[in-house]
Amino acid sequence: MATRTFGESVLRNEDDRLLRGNGRYVDDIEAYGALHVAFVRSTFAHARIAGVDVEEAKAQPGVVAVYTCDDIGHLDQDLPLLIPHPAMTHPRTQRPLAREEVHHVGQAIAMVVAESRYEAEDAAERVVVDYEPLPVVVDLERAGAAGSPLVHDDVPGNVACHLVQVSGDPDDAFARAEHVFRARFVVERSAGHPMETRGCLARWDSHSRELTLWDSTQASISIRGGLASLFSLPENKVRVIAPDTGGGFGTKVFFFHPDEVLVPFAAMALGRPVKYIEDRSEHFVASNQERKQIHDVEVAATKDGEILGLRDTFLHDTGAFIPYGIAVAQVASTSLPGPYRIPNLHVEFKAIYTNTTTVSPYRGCGRPHACFVMERTMDLLAQELGIDRMEIRRRNLIASDEFPYTRENMVFADGLPVTLDSGDYVRALDTVLEAIGYDEFRAEQERARAEGRWIGLGLACYVEGTGLGPYEGAHVQVQSVTGKVLVSTGLTSQGQGHETVFAQIAADQLGVDPSDVQVITGDTGAFEWGVATFASRAAVVSGNAVGKAALEVREKIIDMASNMLEAAVEDIDIAEGRIFVRGSEDRHVTLKQVATVANPLRYAFDQDAQAATQFAPAFEDVGGPPLPDGRVPGLEARSYYSPPHATWASGVHAAIVEVDMDSLEVSFLKYVLVHDCGKMINPAIVEGQVMGGVAQGVGGALYEKLEYDAEGQLRNASFMDFLIPYATEVPRVELHHLETPSPLNPLGMKGVGEAGAIPVPALTASAVTDALRPLGIEIDHAPLLPGELHRLLAAAGALG
Ligand code: MCN
Numbered sequence: 001m002a003t004r005t006f007g008e009s010v011l012r013n014e015d016d017r018l019l020r021g022n023g024r025y026v027d028d029i030e031a032y033g034a035l036h037v038a039f040v041r042s043t044f045a046h047a048r049i050a051g052v053d054v055e056e057a058k059a060q061p062g063v064v065a066v067y068t069c070d071d072i073g074h075l076d077q078d079l080p081l082l083i084p085h086p087a088m089t090h091p092r093t094q095r096p097l098a099r100e101e102v103h104h105v106g107q108a109i110a111m112v113v114a115e116s117r118y119e120a121e122d123a124a125e126r127v128v129v130d131y132e133p134l135p136v137v138v139d140l141e142r143a144g145a146a147g148s149p150l151v152h153d154d155v156p157g158n159v160a161c162h163l164v165q166v167s168g169d170p171d172d173a174f175a176r177a178e179h180v181f182r183a184r185f186v187v188e189r190s191a192g193h194p195m196e197t198r199g200c201l202a203r204w205d206s207h208s209r210e211l212t213l214w215d216s217t218q219a220s221i222s223i224r225g226g227l228a229s230l231f232s233l234p235e236n237k238v239r240v241i242a243p244d245t246g247g248g249f250g251t252k253v254f255f256f257h258p259d260e261v262l263v264p265f266a267a268m269a270l271g272r273p274v275k276y277i278e279d280r281s282e283h284f285v286a287s288n289q290e291r292k293q294i295h296d297v298e299v300a301a302t303k304d305g306e307i308l309g310l311r312d313t314f315l316h317d318t319g320a321f322i323p324y325g326i327a328v329a330q331v332a333s334t335s336l337p338g339p340y341r342i343p344n345l346h347v348e349f350k351a352i353y354t355n356t357t358t359v360s361p362y363r364g365c366g367r368p369h370a371c372f373v374m375e376r377t378m379d380l381l382a383q384e385l386g387i388d389r390m391e392i393r394r395r396n397l398i399a400s401d402e403f404p405y406t407r408e409n410m411v412f413a414d415g416l417p418v419t420l421d422s423g424d425y426v427r428a429l430d431t432v433l434e435a436i437g438y439d440e441f442r443a444e445q446e447r448a449r450a451e452g453r454w455i456g457l458g459l460a461c462y463v464e465g466t467g468l469g470p471y472e473g474a475h476v477q478v479q480s481v482t483g484k485v486l487v488s489t490g491l492t493s494q495g496q497g498h499e500t501v502f503a504q505i506a507a508d509q510l511g512v513d514p515s516d517v518q519v520i521t522g523d524t525g526a527f528e529w530g531v532a533t534f535a536s537r538a539a540v541v542s543g544n545a546v547g548k549a550a551l552e553v554r555e556k557i558i559d560m561a562s563n564m565l566e567a568a569v570e571d572i573d574i575a576e577g578r579i580f581v582r583g584s585e586d587r588h589v590t591l592k593q594v595a596t597v598a599n600p601l602r603y604a605f606d607q608d609a610q611a612a613t614q615f616a617p618a619f620e621d622v623g624g625p626p627l628p629d630g631r632v633p634g635l636e637a638r639s640y641y642s643p644p645h646a647t648w649a650s651g652v653h654a655a656i657v658e659v660d661m662d663s664l665e666v667s668f669l670k671y672v673l674v675h676d677c678g679k680m681i682n683p684a685i686v687e688g689q690v691m692g693g694v695a696q697g698v699g700g701a702l703y704e705k706l707e708y709d710a711e712g713q714l715r716n717a718s719f720m721d722f723l724i725p726y727a728t729e730v731p732r733v734e735l736h737h738l739e740t741p742s743p744l745n746p747l748g749m750k751g752v753g754e755a756g757a758i759p760v761p762a763l764t765a766s767a768v769t770d771a772l773r774p775l776g777i778e779i780d781h782a783p784l785l786p787g788e789l790h791r792l793l794a795a796a797g798a799l800g
Pocket of ligand 1: 683
């Protein structure tokens with residue numbers, strides 16, 4: 001009888017607001033008398049700072065203050081290392097404003113605060129920095145080799161961390177192997193590039209001594225804690241609000257970016273609100289990036305294609321600093337074997353400093369690299385052994401009756417051993433092969449080749465550890481005056497549809513429509529415990545917390561209604577805003593009436609409340625009697641969910657591509673995918689998430705590479721030169737859902753926010769290699785830029 005929207009593609013609550021242009025992003029928030037910030041950023045990738053002259057800048061019209069590291073008091077210290085790891089022998093984090101040395105182009109050196117952004121920008125140009133250039137290293141291999149220039153004087157070999165993980169007995173596997181081969185794979189550097197750049201607005205109330213920060217962040221609670229600690233303020237005196245946010249993709253989960261510390265500092269020092277909105281050029285050099293890794297792989301297999309063991313040694317480029325720890329490299333190393341058994345593993349990496357922008361997770365966080373390495377390895381193994389590419393995958397896939405599948409000693413980003421909880425990898429593969437028409441494709445390819453067309457089919461399987469802990473919480477309340485439901489949770493939203501999915505979960509328990517549920521995220525004033533939005537964790541961690549809290553509220557409603565209706569608790573049900581006695585549904589009360597009775601306070605003008613008094617004879621007297629023992633006012637509950645370990649989503653993508661030998665354009669003719677994120681709350685939102693990921697994956701596969709020159713200057717720091725795919729480059733996708741519930745959480749969910757992005761570079765490389773097979777070209781690099789394809793074709797003598 002109860003209405004249920006879990007699993008339904010209900011329309012998104014937030015879209016009416018967002019699509020009508022009523023979204024409110026940080027820069028939309030006006031604060032009376034606000035000042036504006038511009039930063040002076042390093043133009044050198046590595047230099048000693050002999051001096052910073054701010055006198056002329058200070059004298060410019062509208063300038064209120066100019067700060068260097070000498071002017072920021074106790075903030076002139078290394079920013080925190082967010083995720084320490086024992087293998088990280090040389091962690092280096094940056095200071096809010098550089099002192100004595102800069103380590104990458106774009107590093108903040110001074111902050112100008114003025115009446116307007118224009119005046120701040122103009123004055124920033126008058127700050128004179130005296131640089132003494134130091135040797136620069138950008139190339140990852142060179143940075144990791146003996147004799148390289150050092151990014152930090154006191155870090156030998158530029159090695160921030162060296163981590164070795166061994167599972168099973170790889171030496172024995174290699175000794176037993178009938179076939180061994182080696183390969184090298186490279187994934188280049190890219191970045192998330194959310195439509196809204198970063199930005200924040202701080203207001204200090206010197207009377208109440210309260211600091212409010214509106215911040216385009218993925219981690220409002222963590223920022224709140226950090227600010228309270230840095231400024232020695234009680235946590236309740238710091239409120240951080242992440243309003244509508246135009247994408248984050250990982251870049252905004254990192255904290256602190258220097259501005260997130262300096263803007264509040266200036267607001268407190270100057271007694272006026274202060275705003276900073278990053279411009280796109282700054283985003284290219286100052287906001288964190290990801291992806292560059294070089295992998296050297298060695299495979300031990302039987303002649304039937306069973307992989308016995310894998311050794312992978314890789315270099316991970318961490319940029320000039322490593323404030324986020326080794327999450328990206330660790331996730332890459334533990335995701336490497338993907339959905340395949342591979343019982344014996346040796347995975348080893350070094351995180352290396354270079355004079356480039358800092359690295360922290362970007363959608364996929366190391367998984368696209370892992371998938372690229374493993375899936376290219378699978379194709380190569382098939383080729384070496386003369387076995388069909390798909391057959392070799394099938395032989396190695398973990399079967400559906402092998403779960404939970406633990407990789408001994410492989411420690412994931414949650415600090416726990418990798419344990420794949422559920423899935424049906426073979427079914428996903430078979431579904432995709434059928435949908436893409438694998439069996440018919442060879443004949444189609446032959447026909448195309450006869451017509452002079454170069455088409456190829458590529459496929460990639462992936463797994464994704466999602467829903468990381470430690471916990472999230474939720475508060476669910478039925479408001480006593482309106483009877484409407486309010487849900488608040490600690491994590492933030494960047495466009496994932498949380499206002500809808502959390503509303504669906506609560507609505508199902510409380511028998512209301514999801515559109516009657518208001519969801520608040522990212523406001524520490526509304527909910528103050530939690531972690532952040534990253535690692536595709538909101539559905540699993542906050543979703544289950546909302547479910548638990550809503551269930552508690554449901555029980556309270558039923559308990560109260562059983563008194564009001566004089567019926568047994570077991571006979572009461574809830575649907576469509578009414579609480580009724582099963583079998584005689586005219587015996588009912590409304591949710592609003594129960595909410596009114598739950599709050600023994602009368603609102604004379606509220607007719608519903610008046611009507612409700614008949615159910616609450618004990619409260620008739622003015623002032624009212626004491627609450628019965630054990631009863632608290634209101635219909636609300638606060639609950640937390642802490643996952644036992646990551647839950648592993650999975651999927652298979654396949655595509656047919658065509659290479660235009662004149663323009664060297666690679667286009668997708670057909671794209672099919674199966675994904676499995678366990679039970680889905682809202683399939684339409686899930687599809688949107690997967691499609692968004694695929695679009696970003698296409699960028700990583702074919703277009704997006706941040707090109708640093710040897711001096712550490714980013715040569716393509718604009719959208720004129722750094723290519724992101726338009727709708728015209730993103731394929732139409734045939735999407736199949738597969739739901740293998742996770743046994744780890746009550747709602748059976750796994751995450752999906754990053755999934756779409758993970759396999760695209762791998763399958764594109766596979767498809768192009770297949771298309772160009774007669775030329776003997778192997779794609780071992782992502783992205784496959786036209787220039788790179790040109791080089792490969794020229795080397796193969798295939799250009800006229
Ligand atoms: N969902 C669902 N059923 C599931 C799993 C998820 O209905 N079984 C829904 C969720 O409820 C949520 C969405 O799908 O509305 C994504 O859920 P989840 O996988 O839990 O991911 P998060 O909400 O934690 O979002 C983080 C994830 C990450 S890590 C990146 S990066 C990313 C992504 O989400 N950044 C995004 N998707 C993004 N989408 C937008 N628009 N903008 C970003 O910055």
